[in-house]
Amino acid sequence: MWSRRQSHLRRVACGVEELRCRRREQEAALRKARREQQLVSKRLLRESIQQFLRLAQRGTDEKEREKALVSLRRGLQHLETQQTFIWMEGSMRILVGLLTCNRALLQLEAARCLHELSHSEQSAVAEACLPATSYLLIYLSGHSSDFIELCLYTLGNLIVESEAVRRHLLPQGIVPALASCIQSPHVAVLEAVGYTLSQLLQAKEAPEKIIPHILDSTLLQHMLQLMQPGPKLNPGVAVEFAWSLHYIICSQVNNALLITHGALSTLVLLLLDLAEVVQRTEDVGLELLACPVIRCLSNLLAEVATEDVGGQMELRDERIVAALFILLEFFLQKQPSLLPEGLWLLNNLTANSPTLCTSLLSLDLIEPLLQLLSLSNVVTVLVLTVLCNVAEKGPAYCQQLWPGPLLPCLLNTVALSDTDVVGQSLELLQLLFLYQPEAAQAFLQLSGLQALERHQEEVQLQDRVHAVQQTALHC
Amino acid sequence: MLLPTALRARVAGAPGAAEPLPVERNPEARAAPFRFVPRLVRFPREHEFFEDGDVQRHLYLQDVLTQVAEAPEKSRVPEFTCQVAGCCQVFAALEDYQHHYHMMHGNACSLCSRAFPSEHLLDTHILEWHDSLFQILAERQDMYQCLVEGCPEKFKTTQDRKDHMVRLHLYPADFRFDKPKTNRGPATPETVADLSTRTLADDGDAMEVCCEPTSLTPARVGERRTYNHRIPSTICFGQGALRGFKSTKKRNKHH
Numbered sequence: 124m125w126s127r128r129q130s131h132l133r134r135v136a137c138g139v140e141e142l143r144c145r146r147r148e149q150e151a152a153l154r155k156a157r158r159e160q161q162l163v164s165k166r167l168l169r170e171s172i173q174q175f176l177r178l179a180q181r182g183t184d185e186k187e188r189e190k191a192l193v194s195l196r197r198g199l200q201h202l203e204t205q206q207t208f209i210w211m212e213g214s215m216r217i218l219v220g221l222l223t224c225n226r227a228l229l230q231l232e233a234a235r236c237l238h239e240l241s242h243s244e245q246s247a248v249a250e251a252c253l254p255a256t257s258y259l260l261i262y263l264s265g266h267s268s269d270f271i272e273l274c275l276y277t278l279g280n281l282i283v284e285s286e287a288v289r290r291h292l293l294p295q296g297i298v299p300a301l302a303s304c305i306q307s308p309h310v311a312v313l314e315a316v317g318y319t320l321s322q323l324l325q326a327k328e329a330p331e332k333i334i335p336h337i338l339d340s341t342l343l344q345h346m347l348q349l350m351q352p353g354p355k356l357n358p359g360v361a362v363e364f365a366w367s368l369h370y371i372i373c374s375q376v377n378n379a380l381l382i383t384h385g386a387l388s389t390l391v392l393l394l395l396d397l398a399e400v401v402q403r404t405e406d407v408g409l410e411l412l413a414c415p416v417i418r419c420l421s422n423l424l425a426e427v428a429t430e431d432v433g434g435q436m437e438l439r440d441e442r443i444v445a446a447l448f449i450l451l452e453f454f455l456q457k458q459p460s461l462l463p464e465g466l467w468l469l470n471n472l473t474a475n476s477p478t479l480c481t482s483l484l485s486l487d488l489i490e491p492l493l494q495l496l497s498l499s500n501v502v503t504v505l506v507l508t509v510l511c512n513v514a515e516k517g518p519a520y521c522q523q524l525w526p527g528p529l530l531p532c533l534l535n536t537v538a539l540s541d542t543d544v545v546g547q548s549l550e551l552l553q554l555l556f557l558y559q560p561e562a563a564q565a566f567l568q569l570s571g572l573q574a575l576e577r578h579q580e581e582v583q584l585q586d587r588v589h590a591v592q593q594t595a596l597h598c
Numbered sequence: 599m600l601l602p603t604a605l606r607a608r609v610a611g612a613p614g615a616a617e618p619l620p621v622e623r624n625p626e627a628r629a630a631p632f633r634f635v636p637r638l639v640r641f642p643r644e645h646e647f648f649e650d651g652d653v654q655r656h657l658y659l660q661d662v663l664t665q666v667a668e669a670p671e672k673s674r675v676p677e678f679t680c681q682v683a684g685c686c687q688v689f690a691a692l693e694d695y696q697h698h699y700h701m702m703h704g705n706a707c708s709l710c711s712r713a714f715p716s717e718h719l720l721d722t723h724i725l726e727w728h729d730s731l732f733q734i735l736a737e738r739q740d741m742y743q744c745l746v747e748g749c750p751e752k753f754k755t756t757q758d759r760k761d762h763m764v765r766l767h768l769y770p771a772d773f774r775f776d777k778p779k780t781n782r783g784p785a786t787p788e789t790v791a792d793l794s795t796r797t798l799a800d801d802g803d804a805m806e807v808c809c810e811p812t813s814l815t816p817a818r819v820g821e822r823r824t825y826n827h828r829i830p831s832t833i834c835f836g837q838g839a840l841r842g843f844k845s846t847k848k849r850n851k852h853h
Contacts, residue, residue, distance in 0.1 A: 149657060196669075223774050225713070227698035235669060242667060257769050264716035264747070267700035269670075269693065276666050294767045299748040318662070330643075366655060373643045398609050411658055414651045418641075425640035441615035445608045452599040460650040467639060467647070474636035477618035485616040487602045494599050512636045517622035550634040557627055586631035 169207050172198065176217050179233075185226060192221065192232035199239035208240070209251035219254050234259075234273050241280035249285035256281070256291055263300040268309040275304065275312070279319035282326065289326055289333075297323070298336045305345040310357050313349065317363020320346075324370035334376045343381070347389045352396030358412055361393070365415035372419050378426040387427075390420045391443055398446035401453045410458045413450055417461075421468040441482035443472060448488055451495070462495065466505035473512040480513045484523040489513075493532045500541045507536065507547035514554040521558035529555075530565055537574050542583050549587040556594045563598035571595060684711065718747060719775055726756075745775070 175198075178191035198204040208214050221233035237255055240248055259274040278297070281288045304316045320342070323333055337343070346364045350356075368386070372378055393416050401409055424438070447469055454461045473480050483489060495506050510529070513520050533555075536548045556563040575592055578584045628635060641647050672691035680687045680695065682703045689695040705720040706713045709728050714720040722745065725732050735741050740752040742759040746767045753759040763769040 149660065219770075225702070227701040228694055230701060231697055238667065242663070254770050257767075257773065258715075261715050261719070261775065264718055265700060266704040267697050270697060270700070272666075276663070280663070291768045294746075295769065296746040296748060296767065299746075303747070318659070362658075370643070373641060373645075373648075375640075375642060395609055402606055408658070411654065414654070418648070418651070422640050425638040439615055440613045442609050442611070442613060445605050448599075448601060448605060449609060452601055455599050458654070460654075463647070464651060467641075471638050474638050477621050478615050481618045482615050484619070486605060486608065488605075491599050491601050511634050515623065515627060515634065515636060517620070517624070519619040519622065523619075547634075550632055553632050554627055554634070557624055590631055 169211065172204065172208055172211060172214065176214060179221055179229065180217050185228070188226075189228055189232055192229065192236060196232065196236045196239055199236055200242075202243065202245075205240055205243050205248050206245075209248055215251055215254055219258065222255055223258055231270060231273075234262075234270065234277065238273055238277045238280075241277045241284075244284065246285045246287075249281045250287050252277075252281055253288060253291055256288060257295050260292070260295055260297060260300045263304050268307065268312050271304065271307070272309075272311050272315045275315035275319045279315070279322045282319065282322045286326070286328070289323070289328070292323075293333065293336065298340050298342070302340045302342050302345070305342060305349070310360060313357070313360045314363055317349075317360060317367060321363055321367045321370065324367050324374075329370065330374040330376055334371055334374055337371065338377055338380055343384055347384060347386060350389050350393055352392050356396070358409070362412045362415070365393075365412055365419065369415040369418045369422075372422045378423060382423065382426065386419070387423055387438075390416055390423065391438075391440070394420060394450070395442055395446045398449040401449060410454065410461055413453070414461055414464060417447075417450070417464050417468045421464075421471045424468075424471040438472070438476065439478045441479065441486060444469075444479055444482045444488065445486060447472070448486075448491060452491075455495070459498065462498065463501050463505055466495075466502065466509065469509050470505065470512065473509055477516055480516055480520060483509075483513060484520070489524065490528060493528055496532055496536060497539075500539075500544055503536060503539075503541075504543045504547050507544070507551055511547065511551050511554060514551060514558065518558040521555055521562075525555060525559050525562040525565070530562060530569065534566075534569055534571060534574055537571075538577070542581065545578055545581075545584055546587065549584065549591050552591050553587070553594060556591070556598055560598040563595045566595050715775070719745065 172195065175191040175195040179188045179195065182188040182191065199208060218233055218236060221229050222237065224230060224233075237252055237259070240252055243249060256278065259278055262274045263271055265271060278292070282292065301316055301320055304312060307313060307316070320337075323329070324337070326333060346368060349364050350361050350368070368381075372381065372386075394413075397409060397413050397416065401413075427438075447465060451462065451465045451469075454465055473483065483492070489510075492506055492509065496503050510524070514524060533548055533552060536544055537552070539545060552566070556566070572592055572595065575588050578588050581588075670693070672693050674691055675689075677688055677690050678695075680689070680698065680703075682699075685702065687698060689698065701715070702713045704713075705715065705717050707720060707723055707728070709724070712723065714723060722743065726742065732741060736754075740754050742753040742756055744751040744753070744759060744762060744767070746763065746769075749767070751762060753762060760773065763773065764771050
């Protein structure tokens with residue numbers, strides 16, 4: 124499903140520290156691999172660079188010229204060569220000349236050299252590539268899909284490293300260029316467009332300087348189209364645009380416009396589709412798509428005013444809740460660190476929706492929800508919050524929460540030490556006793572009062588502890 | 599997590615939901631010291647809530663970018679020649695040929711065989727160089743359109759257009775795809791400028807493959823051709839250029 128990328132996806136252990144450690148390991152491994160390559164192609168000295176450039180520019184045999192550029196490219200994988208190159212007078216001018224010459228293969232090799240330079244983490248190197256950017260953009264309107272892909276990734280990399288590059292790319296027309304590329308029939312090109320777009324949208328100045336232009340263009344419609352589930356959906360492509368959409372939405376520039384364009388409905392359909400796919404295949408990497416889709420949906424829901432919720436038909440569809448639980452189970456198996464995000468969406472779905480709160484009950488999802496308790500404090504608080512969303516809607520809802528496994532679970536959470544966990548447990552207990560007084564009796568019988576006692580001195584909790592104790596005794 | 603068995607079927611089923619249970623709130627529920635109110639939560643960019651997912655995204659991208667950086671394996675084939683009339687370049691790998699074809703013949707002007715990197719630039723070229731009506735109109739109004747897609751500005755001369763692109767669109771001052779039409783008289787400053795920048799780079803003509811028959815005497819070569827004098831030896835000469843010369847409907851400035 125994911126084409127050649129699949130073999131490189133690795134599952135990462137949960138926990139941020141482990142993730143960071145894994146990332147460090149991976150970066151170290153990448154650097155080591157590159158260093159090993161260096162045994163074959165040594166670091167290029169200034170004279171070598173000059174030699175290669177001269178040969179590439181003026182040589183008579185085209186194959187030799189190409190080879191010179193290939194050698195230069197290998198050299199440019201190394202930081203020292205990159206730095207030597209950019210500080211040499213005329214070097215970039217020559218490279219740009221080759222990029223725009225009338226020999227297709229020299230152009231390609233020159234573009235590959237630029238691509239190497241674009242990998243540098245030094246903004247000075249990225250900035251040195253500025254003379255090439257207008258040409259890279261023009262080539263995006265060409266017909267050679269491999270070349271377009273290369274130019275896109277180069278631009279995407281440069282965008283990450285240098286604000287000066289971004290400042291130039293906008294007036295140079297990157298938005299229309301991307302809007303044109305996004306109509307390409309080539310999957311590899313689309314993935315590259317998505318990558319570049321996502322990097323552009325992540326820039327710190329994006330909310331003020333970039334997103335308004337993106338929203339003004341036709342990019343949004345095409346993005347949403349590429350995220351429509353169906354036989355034509357390509358996950359590698361959808362991932363890039365889902366992340367792009369996430370950066371747009373969480374920047375809160377004009378989310379109403381997104382809703383007008385049908386983003387909510389696309390996201391809901393995609394969520395349903397993901398839930399189906401996740402059951403069918405052992406596909407590695409679906410969480411990479413699930414994560415931004417969940418984020419987009421959740422943040423967009425927060426934009427929809429309470430009164431409008433009823434009007435949004437997609438949000439009265441219990442399949443969303445069913446799909447989300449399937450994904451929560453998937454996260455539990457494959458990527459527990461994403462559980463909080465899934466539960467955040469569940470909160471936003473249920474907060475103001477009697478329909479979806481009822482769905483939780485009618486689809487028997489309370490028990491599975493309770494199974495997530497105590498995985499971590501963050502997850503526990505979120506689960507309890509969702510349960511509070513249900514309970515606060517009144518007696519009809521609480522009657523479905525008790526009798527049942529909820530109360531014993533609450534006795535466990537209330538015995539924990541985390542203030543937020545206990546606090547949220549107290550809120551839920553209070554709602555439960557208010558709307559379902561018999562539950563208080565059961566609570567007493569389960570030695571609930573004793574469980575509460577340990578928190579009586581806790582400043583943030585004592586008022587609520589006391590109130591719950593009183594309610595229980597007088598119900 | 600043990601999910602109800604009916605759940606998976608439900609996702610695949612029809613849209614809809616059970617009738618919502620009646621909502622009936624007691625104001626005491628929100629009385630102090632209790633503070634729970636159902637709340638829609640939104641997280642802005644850079645919020646630490648997103649950290650874990652962001653790290654995974656970063657790791658995924660690193661894998662992707664490493665793959666992209668590797669130059670792909672070429673599929674070697676027995677040598678063959680480009681079949682486009684006038685081009686006799688030889689190739690031994692399909693990817694090479696594909697790239698050559700797209701870049702050199704994909705957006706080529708059938709009138710003068712110049713190749714352009716995009717359809718947009720080709721269309722502009724045809725309009726500005728091969729359209730007599732354009733020439734007439736250009737004498738009276740601003741006709742030279744800005745080359746950046748989406749920019750509606752038009753200009754009286756190519757120099758004005760170039761100035762606009764450099765100033766507003768931050769294009770490089772030695773931008774190579776805007777060849778000024780110099781058929782109005784002796785070599786203008788901009789032609790000289792173009793020539794001088796080009797000597798720094800390689801083959802004279804950026805992106806303009808021009809198959810010139812060597813039989814052309816210098817007298818017949820108009821200003822338009824002055825910057826073609828360094829023609830690479832590997833280019834073939836053939837019909838392409840002759841077609842351009844044969845076209846009679848326009849004012850041939852080089853006579």
